Amino acid sequence: MVNLSVNLSGLTLSNPIIPASGCFGYGKEFSEYYDINILGSFCMKGTTKEPRFGNETPRIAESSSGMLNSVGLQNPGIEHVVQQELKEIRAYYSKPVIANISGFSVEEYEYCVRRLRGIDNVGLIEVNISCPNVEQGGMSFGTDPEMAAKVTKAVVKVADKPVYVKLTPNVTDITEIAKACESEGASGICAINTLSAMRIDIKKQKPVLANITGGLSGPAVFPVALRMVYQLYKEIKIPIIGIGGISKVEDVIEMMMAGATAVQIGSLNLVDPYICKTIINQLPGMLEQLGIDDINKIVGAAHR
Amino acid sequence: MGIYTIESIRQLTYDTYEMTLSGDMSWIKAPGQFVNIKIDGFFLRRPLSVCDIDDRYMTLIFKVAGEGTKALSMMKVSSQLDILCGLGNGYDINVSISEPLLIGGGCGVPPLYYLAKTLKNKGITPSVVLGFNKKEDVFYEDKFKALGCNVCVCTVDGSYGYIGLVTDIMDMFDYDYTFSCGPEGMLKAIYDKSIVSGQFSFEERMGCGFGACMGCTCKTKYGYKRICKDGPVLFKEEILW
Numbered sequence: 001m002v003n004l005s006v007n008l009s010g011l012t013l014s015n016p017i018i019p020a021s022g023c024f025g026y027g028k029e030f031s032e033y034y035d036i037n038i039l040g041s042f043c044m045k046g047t048t049k050e051p052r053f054g055n056e057t058p059r060i061a062e063s064s065s066g067m068l069n070s071v072g073l074q075n076p077g078i079e080h081v082v083q084q085e086l087k088e089i090r091a092y093y094s095k096p097v098i099a100n101i102s103g104f105s106v107e108e109y110e111y112c113v114r115r116l117r118g119i120d121n122v123g124l125i126e127v128n129i130s131c132p133n134v135e136q137g138g139m140s141f142g143t144d145p146e147m148a149a150k151v152t153k154a155v156v157k158v159a160d161k162p163v164y165v166k167l168t169p170n171v172t173d174i175t176e177i178a179k180a181c182e183s184e185g186a187s188g189i190c191a192i193n194t195l196s197a198m199r200i201d202i203k204k205q206k207p208v209l210a211n212i213t214g215g216l217s218g219p220a221v222f223p224v225a226l227r228m229v230y231q232l233y234k235e236i237k238i239p240i241i242g243i244g245g246i247s248k249v250e251d252v253i254e255m256m257m258a259g260a261t262a263v264q265i266g267s268l269n270l271v272d273p274y275i276c277k278t279i280i281n282q283l284p285g286m287l288e289q290l291g292i293d294d295i296n297k298i299v300g301a302a303h304r
Numbered sequence: 305m306g307i308y309t310i311e312s313i314r315q316l317t318y319d320t321y322e323m324t325l326s327g328d329m330s331w332i333k334a335p336g337q338f339v340n341i342k343i344d345g346f347f348l349r350r351p352l353s354v355c356d357i358d359d360r361y362m363t364l365i366f367k368v369a370g371e372g373t374k375a376l377s378m379m380k381v382s383s384q385l386d387i388l389c390g391l392g393n394g395y396d397i398n399v400s401i402s403e404p405l406l407i408g409g410g411c412g413v414p415p416l417y418y419l420a421k422t423l424k425n426k427g428i429t430p431s432v433v434l435g436f437n438k439k440e441d442v443f444y445e446d447k448f449k450a451l452g453c454n455v456c457v458c459t460v461d462g463s464y465g466y467i468g469l470v471t472d473i474m475d476m477f478d479y480d481y482t483f484s485c486g487p488e489g490m491l492k493a494i495y496d497k498s499i500v501s502g503q504f505s506f507e508e509r510m511g512c513g514f515g516a517c518m519g520c521t522c523k524t525k526y527g528y529k530r531i532c533k534d535g536p537v538l539f540k541e542e543i544l545w
């Protein structure tokens with residue numbers, strides 16, 4: 001028997017596979033395809049203090065081995081998430097979920113995290129300071145170590161669960177931002193969010209996305225994400241959740257060897273709703289082939 | 305989701321193809337639903353509305369609009385496709401109607417065929433208005449006629465049938481309800497012209513096609529709806545333009 005269970009700051013996951021925020025809704029659509037209780041956990045759609053429609057459509061564009069989105073944090077607001085979504089989730093998912101929080105001011109982040117206190121099916125809070133699709137807030141907190149530190153400090157103070165900060169790759173040195181978060185008490189780092197990108201419709205001679213730019217995700221970004229997780233592992237001591245273009249079981253292994261304790265799978269869920277199930281089923285066999293009896297042994301293996 | 309086998313591919317016009325597939329059809333519950341097809345070499349699936357279905361086969365009609373649909377058109381008979389099936393709400397035919405008018409424009413024509421068939425099985429024979437840009441684009445007129453429907457075709461340039469837009473000829477029929485599918489401009493024109501209620505099938509760029517990514521959300525009178533999951537069919541009473 002291969003041990004797949006991993007520990008994220010006290011939260012034990014039966015395996016390291018977590019669908020990423022924004023690619024899994026609240027899990028309901030996927031629970032119609034398979035029993036999602038097999039997942040280590042899942043990350044809910046990003047939540048803000050107030051409800052948001054998000055950006056105008058088109059919000060989706062394709063690219064080689066990936067896609068761009070400019071959804072812009074569409075969500076029903078923290079109150080609705082607490083009163084309705086988190087309650088409804090219990091009907092089809094019995095483990096704790098990860099709540100992804102966004103804001104346009106430090107106070108908004110703080111408000112949302114405070115609102116999640118005492119909710120026992122939230123196991124971990126992912127603070128998104130890296131959304132490339134909103135004008136103010138979002139990524140602007142994630143590109144400046146001082147702002148990242150400020151947000152982290154504020155939410156850690158009011159959170160009753162581990163706080164992981166989700167970082168943007170759209171910076172010169174991601175480790176500087178991560179260190180700032182670590183020093184203010186973040187329990188872990190999630191890396192990476194999408195890469196700022198665009199496409200042009202050559203017939204219309206106009207950007208494809210109504211928002212002009214969007215975030216690139218999918219297999220195209222995997223090597224970039226891997227490199228950043230590798231760099232982060234060298235510089236910080238807190239756990240890393242590796243995210244970015246994972247599309248197969250080998251990618252999970254690579255990401256963990258680079259230093260991730262767990263991984264999130266994002267846009268692949270949108271094109272193959274069974275991807276997480278497939279990978280979870282393949283993990284034990286893959287590890288056995290590598291002669292590994294405990295998945296934790298590969299975390300950071302590429303550094304040794 | 306499942307694997308489907310291509311049974312036939314037929315070119316209907318210079319850029320429009322009809323594909324028949326076999327596989328598990330039990331996912332499809334209503335006319336107006338769509339499928340999402342994985343095409344090798346392309347990251348996102350391609351959503352196509354279901355044109356016809358029976359226990360064993362489904363028919364899809366698609367226009368070559370870009371590289372993905374071009375690759376699809378070149379697939380060989382008996383090759384297999386990974387398809388997410390039975391997506392979207394589809395048309396609700398349990399509404400109280402006696403003389404429905406089906407209005408399709410271009411790529412919006414296909415789902416109306418299975419709708420016409422379903423209505424027919426309920427004992428209601430719909431009238432049909434089909435709009436195309438020009439004579440070379442026209443397809444499926446005979447198929448609707450073979451169902452016993454009254455069919456009127458118009459082309460924008462007048463090279464076939466009546467000259468003009470679907471809204472120029474829809475009042476040639478008596479109708480108490482409309483079912484439409486086509487470009488948004490056409491849907492809006494029908495919405496403005498018709499005094500009766502109806503259902504409108506919309507198109508939008510989609511990420512997943514099953515309600516997870518919020519890529520295709522629109523505003524309605526009753527809140528935000530995902531075209532792929534809560535649509536693609538919206539009732540006239542809820543639409544905001």
